[in-house]
Amino acid sequence: MAETISNISLSGVTKRYGDVTALDGVSLVLEGNEYVSLLGPSGSGKTSLLRAIAGFEAPDAGKVTVFGRDVTHLAPHKRGIGFVFQNFALFPHLSVYDNVAFGLANADSPPPADEIRRRVTDMVRLVGLTGLEERGVGQISGGQRQRVALARTLVTEPRLILLDEPLGALDANLRMRMRDELRHIRERLGVTFLHVTGSETEALAMGDRVVVLDRGRVAQFAAPDVILNSPANPNVARFLNRYNVLSGALRGEAFASAYGDLPYGKRVESGDAAYGIRYDRIAVVEETAPASGVGIPVTFVTSEYLGSAVMYFFEAADGHILEVEHHLGKGRMPEFRPRGKYRLQWKPEDAIVFG
Amino acid sequence: MAEQIETAETTRNRTAYWLIAPGAVWMALFLAVPILMIVYVSFWTQTTFKIEPILTIASWKQFFSSETYIGSLFTTVRLWLIVLAATFVLGYPTALFVGLFVKSKTLSTVLLVICVIPFWTSFLIRVLAWRPMLGKEGAINILLQKAGLISAPIEALLFSELSVVIGMTQIYVVFMVGPIAFMLSRIDRNIIEAARDLGASFWRIFFKIILPLSLPGVIVGAIFVSVMVLGEFATTAALSGRKVNLLGNIIVTQVGSLKWALASVVGVILTIIMGLVIAGFLRVVDLKKEL
Numbered sequence: 001m002a003e004t005i006s007n008i009s010l011s012g013v014t015k016r017y018g019d020v021t022a023l024d025g026v027s028l029v030l031e032g033n034e035y036v037s038l039l040g041p042s043g044s045g046k047t048s049l050l051r052a053i054a055g056f057e058a059p060d061a062g063k064v065t066v067f068g069r070d071v072t073h074l075a076p077h078k079r080g081i082g083f084v085f086q087n088f089a090l091f092p093h094l095s096v097y098d099n100v101a102f103g104l105a106n107a108d109s110p111p112p113a114d115e116i117r118r119r120v121t122d123m124v125r126l127v128g129l130t131g132l133e134e135r136g137v138g139q140i141s142g143g144q145r146q147r148v149a150l151a152r153t154l155v156t157e158p159r160l161i162l163l164d165e166p167l168g169a170l171d172a173n174l175r176m177r178m179r180d181e182l183r184h185i186r187e188r189l190g191v192t193f194l195h196v197t198g199s200e201t202e203a204l205a206m207g208d209r210v211v212v213l214d215r216g217r218v219a220q221f222a223a224p225d226v227i228l229n230s231p232a233n234p235n236v237a238r239f240l241n242r243y244n245v246l247s248g249a250l251r252g253e254a255f256a257s258a259y260g261d262l263p264y265g266k267r268v269e270s271g272d273a274a275y276g277i278r279y280d281r282i283a284v285v286e287e288t289a290p291a292s293g294v295g296i297p298v299t300f301v302t303s304e305y306l307g308s309a310v311m312y313f314f315e316a317a318d319g320h321i322l323e324v325e326h327h328l329g330k331g332r333m334p335e336f337r338p339r340g341k342y343r344l345q346w347k348p349e350d351a352i353v354f355g
Numbered sequence: 356m357a358e359q360i361e362t363a364e365t366t367r368n369r370t371a372y373w374l375i376a377p378g379a380v381w382m383a384l385f386l387a388v389p390i391l392m393i394v395y396v397s398f399w400t401q402t403t404f405k406i407e408p409i410l411t412i413a414s415w416k417q418f419f420s421s422e423t424y425i426g427s428l429f430t431t432v433r434l435w436l437i438v439l440a441a442t443f444v445l446g447y448p449t450a451l452f453v454g455l456f457v458k459s460k461t462l463s464t465v466l467l468v469i470c471v472i473p474f475w476t477s478f479l480i481r482v483l484a485w486r487p488m489l490g491k492e493g494a495i496n497i498l499l500q501k502a503g504l505i506s507a508p509i510e511a512l513l514f515s516e517l518s519v520v521i522g523m524t525q526i527y528v529v530f531m532v533g534p535i536a537f538m539l540s541r542i543d544r545n546i547i548e549a550a551r552d553l554g555a556s557f558w559r560i561f562f563k564i565i566l567p568l569s570l571p572g573v574i575v576g577a578i579f580v581s582v583m584v585l586g587e588f589a590t591t592a593a594l595s596g597r598k599v600n601l602l603g604n605i606i607v608t609q610v611g612s613l614k615w616a617l618a619s620v621v622g623v624i625l626t627i628i629m630g631l632v633i634a635g636f637l638r639v640v641d642l643k644k645e646l
Contacts, residue, residue: 077554089545103553
C-alpha cells in the first residue's frame with residue numbers, strides 16, 4: 001500500500017472491544033478528490049472504521065496516514081479530517097450561522113473576524129442556506145439541518161470528510177435529493193468523501209468506488225459496476241441484494257447444489273462455496289415447458305410491485321426462497337397462479353460460482 | 356364528525372379539570388389564603404398581650420427603624436449569596452462528573468443515589484452532627500492538631516457564620532447537583548465530539564457548549580437552594596450559637612412571643628424577596644423551552 005501526499009492510506013488497522021474484533025487488519029487507499037462509499041451490514045465495523053480514521057478511537061494496531069502525514073496517534077482536530085454525524089450533532093443552542101462559524105471562531109488561532117464572516121457566508125451560500133443564518137437549528141427542516149452539518153465541517157477546509165450514514169435521518173424523498181446535492185458539493189470543492197451507509201442502493205449510486213466491509217475486513221474495494229457484476233465472495237453478493245445465493249459445493253465443471261448439478265459461466269476464487277444468479281437474469285416458465293439452460297422447479301409464493309419493476313418470490317423444494325426481478329420496461333407484468341408450479345431458468349454464463 | 360371530536364375533547368378537558376381540582380383546592384386553602392392573611396395581619400395593631408384587627412403600619416415602621424431587623428435582612432441576603440455560590444462551586448464539578456464524564460448510566464444513577472443518602476437521616480441530625488465535627492474539641496480540630504498543622508484549636512469553626520455556611524452548603528448542595536447532572540446527562544455526546552473535531556479546546560467546549568446547555572439545570576438548582584436558604588432558621592439556630600440571625604429566626608422568635616403582627620411583616624418581606632429571586636432566575640433562562 002503506497003502512502004503518498006495525495007492520498008489517505010490505512011494499513012492493517014485493527015480494533016478490538018473485549019473479545020469482539022471490530023476491525024481486523026483493514027488496509028485501504030483513498031485518492032484525493034473522490035467519492036468513496038463504505039457499505040456493510042450492521043456490525044461489520046463501518047462505524048468503528050470511521051471513528052478510527054477520525055481519531056475518536058485509537059486503533060489497537062495499524063497506521064493511518066492522511067496526505068502523507070501519519071495521524072495514527074493525533075487528536076481528531078489535528079488530522080484535517082471533517083466528520084458529519086448520523087444525527088447531525090448540531091449545537092442546539094446556536095443559530096445556523098454560529099453553528100457553521102463554530103470551528104473557525106473556536107480554533108486555537110482563529111482567523112480575523114471579517115475572514116470568518118466571509119468564509120461562513122460563502123459556505124452558507126454553497127450549501128443553499130442563505131437567508132436562514134439567524135434561525136435556530138431547531139427551526140429548520142431535516143434537509144436543512146443536514147446542510148448545516150455539512151457546512152459546519154466544510155468551512156474548516158478539511159480535505160477528507162467522513163459521513164456517517166448522512167442520509168439515514170432523512171425521509172425517502174429528501175434522501176434522493178440530498179444524494180445529488182452531496183455529489184455536487186463534493187465535486188465543487190474537490191475533496192474526498194468517505195460515505196458510510198447500510199444501503200446497497202445508496203452505496204452503488206453515490207460512490208465513484210465502493211468499499212464493502214464484512215466482519216471487520218475489506219471484502220471488496222472497486223467501482224460500483226465491478227462490485228455488482230463480480231462480487232468478491234458470497235457475502236458481498238448477499239449484501240448487494242441483487243443475487244440469489246445458493247449453497248452447495250464446487251465439483252469441477254458444475255456446482256453441486258440441493259437442486260442437482262448447476263453449470264456456471266464465471267468462477268470467483270473465494271473461501272466459501274456458493275452459486276449466485278442475479279434476480280434480473282432469471283426467466284420463469286411453466287413446469288411443463290421444454291427445458292433450456294439451467295433450471296430448478298419452484299412454487300410461486302408472492303410478488304411485490306416496485307414501480308419500475310416487480311419482484312417475484314418463489315419457493316424451491318427445500319424451502320429456500322428465490323427472487324426474480326422483472327423490469328416493467330421489458331413488457332407488462334406477468335401473472336402467476338398462487339402456489340402454482342413453475343421452473344426458474346437462466347443461462348449458465350449469467351451465473352457466478354464462488355469457491 | 357366535527358361535533359363528535361369536540362365532544363370527546365370537552366370530556367377530556369373536564370376530566371383534566373377534575374385531576375387538577377384537589378391540588379387547586381389545597382393550594383387555595385393552605386397557600387393563597389394564608390399568604391393574604393399574613394399580609395392582612397401585618398397591618399394589625401399589636402399590644403403586649405393581644406392583637407386587634409385595627410389597621411396600622413406600626414409593625415412595618417418598627418421593622419424598618421430597627422437596626423437589628425435591617426441587619427438581619429442583610430445577613431439573610433449575604434448568607435444566601437455565599438451559600439448559593441458555595442453550592443454552585445462545589446456542585447457543578449460533581450454534577451459534571453456524574454452527569455457527563457461517567458459513561459455508564461448505571462454508575463451515574465448509583466452516584467446520584469449516594470448523593471441522596473444523607474437524606475435518610477433527619478434534617479436536625481444532619482445539622483447537629485456538625486457540632487462534634489466543628490467544635491473546639493471536635494474532629495476537625497483534633498485531626499489538624501494531630502497532624503501538627505495548628506498548635507491551638509480554631510475556635511471560629513463552630514458557632515460562627517462560617518459554621519452556618521458549612522452546614523447549609525452540605526445540606527443543600529445536592530439540590531444543585533441533581534438538576535445540573537440531569538441536564539448534563541441529556542447532552543448528546545456526539546455534540547461534544549463534533550466540537551472537538553472542529554478544533555475547539557476543552558475549555559472552549561466547556562464554555563461554549565457544555566455550560567450553556569446545562570444552564571437550565573443551574574437555574575433550577577439555584578431556585579431550589581435559594582428558596583430553602585432564604586427560609587432557613589434551624590441551621591442558624593443549631594450552629595451559630597445565636598450569633599447569626601436570619602429573617603427566619605426573627606419570625607420564630609416573634610411567633611414564640613406571640614408578636615404576630617411583626618412576624619407577619621417579616622414573613623411578607625421574605626416572601627417578596629423570594630418572589631424577586633425566582634423571577635430574576637426565570638428571566639435568565641426560558642425553562643418552558645428547555646425542559
